[in-house]
Amino acid sequence: MAELGEFGLITRINAGRMLPPGTLLGPGDDAAVLIAADRRVVVTTDVLVEGVHFRLDWATPHQVGRKAAAANLADVAAMGAVPTALVVGLAVPGQTPVSTVDELTSGMWDEAGRVGAGIVGGDVVSSAEIVISVTALGDLQGRAPLTRSGAQADEVLAVCGRLGWSAAGLAILRRGWRSPPTVVGAHQVPQPPYTAGPQAAAAGATAMIDISDGLIADAGHLAQASGVAIDIESAALPVAPELIDVAAALGVDARHWVLTGGEDHAFLGCFPPAVALPAGWTRLGMVRAGSGVTIDDRPHEGSPGWAHFES
Amino acid sequence: MAELGEFGLITRINAGRMLPPGTLLGPGDDAAVLIAADRRVVVTTDVLVEGVHFRLDWATPHQVGRKAAAANLADVAAMGAVPTALVVGLAVPGQTPVSTVDELTSGMWDEAGRVGAGIVGGDVVSSAEIVISVTALGDLQGRAPLTRSGAQADEVLAVCGRLGWSAAGLAILRRGWRSPPTVVGAHQVPQPPYTAGPQAAAAGATAMIDISDGLIADAGHLAQASGVAIDIESAALPVAPELIDVAAALGVDARHWVLTGGEDHAFLGCFPPAVALPAGWTRLGMVRAGSGVTIDDRPHEGSPGWAHFES
Structure with a gap:
């Protein structure tokens, strides 16, 4: 790192990459300009912090880069928008190998691509x-944004994408295992259903949230906002x-994940x-008058999900 | 920090603040939507890192917040655009007092305001x-962006804003002094000439750069891009x-700053x-055919400015 200097690094990040189509002015000036x-x-x-959000002994820098991009691209898609561009801030120790930074940004490019x-x-x-x-920008393409606050009683609650896979992968890594790779891989690189966001908006969805904290927790955010x-x-x-098999091996309940x-x-x-x-959406329950989240009309016991700074 | 949790913190950041006029959807959803x-x-x-870009024994959290916002707002203004909004990522140790985070974000709000x-x-x-x-967004208001690459031979080079003040303030702090406060304050909180960017663009400027690395270094970036x-x-x-006085007290040459x-x-x-x-711009020199930066037709001796990771 120390050899390259800041300008060399920023040049490397974009070497050989095609800028996204809406880019009027790319990197290398005081700011970028986008359509x-x-x-x-x-x-x-x-923001993702080493040791808090990722570990480089549990994921490659390329996987970490993909995950960092995915978290933001998913937030844009969950508004019913199409992601257009990322801007990236990287703080790294001076002794970090250049190859690590190359892989991190290459992962971001690949996920954004x-x-x-x-x-x-x-x-x-x-x-x-x-x-x-990572900051992600997006284009609503004429649609109204799909917020957390538009849900109404008697609507259908539905989900698109994986639930519990990343948590199961993390549980495997925490046990010191590396297998099954499909489940570990789900923790290393999420697979957000990017196109489902704009599709749901076009289909007439009234509210949406990206599940980043957990189903119960994020259903709670949506319920509260609406x-x-x-x-x-x-x-x-x-x-x-796959999760049932892993849960059996670990002696836990897959439903918790x-x-x-x-x-x-x-x-x-x-x-x-x-x-x-x-297509791709699964009915999960109902929106009702009132407040809070229940499962089969009963309150959920225990923590609703994961939150920073909580002990 | 640990007591509040992430959601409490994000709510605090915007408590009592008026969202900027172009905000269609503010904080609290998966993404914001701006006009x-x-x-x-x-x-x-x-990105600003404690110990690298700021020290909390040399500046208050409010000043650090203002400085972090200013660096980005200035980059937007140097494109000839009017800053519209910030999105902010904060990574802080769990034992950080809530008041520190409040002051940091309050400083950002005040500078953005x-x-x-x-x-x-x-x-x-x-x-x-x-x-x-910090990520800043801006509005070109119909103007072409003022890039680093538009300069042509025989044009006039001019500057608007302070030169050397922040470096002089840093030299004072490094010596263990705190005075004169006007110079120390220039290091703690810069005063970018925000409106000069759009004004210069409207007046017919052909190229512009925000001087964040130093006059010689950034003149070099502009010369190379153009x-x-x-x-x-x-x-x-x-x-x-003021800088001549401080330089005399420290036994250095103010021109270097x-x-x-x-x-x-x-x-x-x-x-x-x-x-x-x-108004507010000072003629500093000339653009010529060729390459590189000279002072009175002679090369500058020594380092052109400050760069990360260089030893």
Whole structure:
């Protein structure tokens, strides 16, 4: 790192990469300039800290880069928007190998490339530990943003994407195992259903949230923002066979991961009863008058999900 | 910190604050939504690390917040744009007092408020050291972006804003002094000439750069991007009397701060010879055919400015 200097690093981040199509001015100036044809822009930011959000003995730098990008791209898609670009802040110790930074940013580029986005700007600075900050921008393409606050009683609650996989993968890594790789891989790199966000918006969804803290916790955020109650039907919970196998090996209940595991970035949406759920969405329960989240009309026992700074 | 939890913190950041006028959707959802009436959006990001970019024994958290916001707002303004909004990533140790986070974000709000912007989104996470990442968005209001690459031979080089003040303030703090407060204050909180960016663009400037690395270094970036040479006339260098006094007390040459000191966020612009410089701009030299930066036609000796990771 120390040899390259800041300018060399920023040049490397974009070497050989095609800037996303809406880029009027890319990296290398005081700021980037992007097309916002819709006359609105969606923006979100997330910070990942080594040892808190990722461990480089549990994931490669490329996987960490993909995960950092995915968390932000998912937030944009959960608004019903299409991600257009990322700007990236990297704080890394001076002794970090250049290859680590190359892999981190390469992972971000590869994940962004899955939705047609890319890195249009960044800053690389020196620090004691690796801190990755990603800001994602998005285009609503004429649609109204899908917020957390639009749900109404009698609507259908539905989910698209994985639940509990990342938590199961983390449980495996914590036990010191590395297998099964499909489940460990789900923790290393989430697979948000990016296109499901804009699709749900177009289909008539009234509210949506990216599940990053856990199903119960994020259903609670949606219920609170909308001023409604949410009931999840336990029989509808998608518990993948892979998770049941891992849970049996670890002596735990896979349903706990499905209800409280975050970081899979599934989307939780609400649809009017007359709307047919788009392909890929699974009915999970109902929106009701009232407040709070229940499972089969009973309160959930225990922690709803994972939160920073809580002991 | 640990008591509040992440959601409590994010609520605090915006408590009692008016969101900027272009905010269609503010904090509290998966992403914010902003007006981009111009059909383009300007975006830039900067990361500040405790111990590298700031020290809390040399500046209050409020001052650090202002400085972090200023660095990004200045980058937007140097494109000829008007800053509209910030999104903020904060990584802080769990034992950090809540008041420190309140002051940091309050400083960002106050600095953003000077240009009519505000914080529309953020993420607060746990880390070993304080890392502040700010992303600023801006509105070109129909103007072409003022890049580093538009300068042409025979144009006039001019500067608006302070040169060397932040470096002089840092030299004072490094010596263990705290006075004079006007110079120390210039290091703690820069005073970028925000409105000079859009004004210069409207007046016909052809190229501009925010001086964050130092006059010589950033003139070099502009010269390289434009494929021109830049000559600075030493007689035109604005060396403030306050800096001459401090330099005498420290036994150094104030001109060195003016030539190589960064972080004042003055703007360096190029203007066609027929254009009258807008109020507040000082002629500094000429753009010529060729490459590189000279002072009175001679190369500058020594380091052009400050760069990360260089030993």
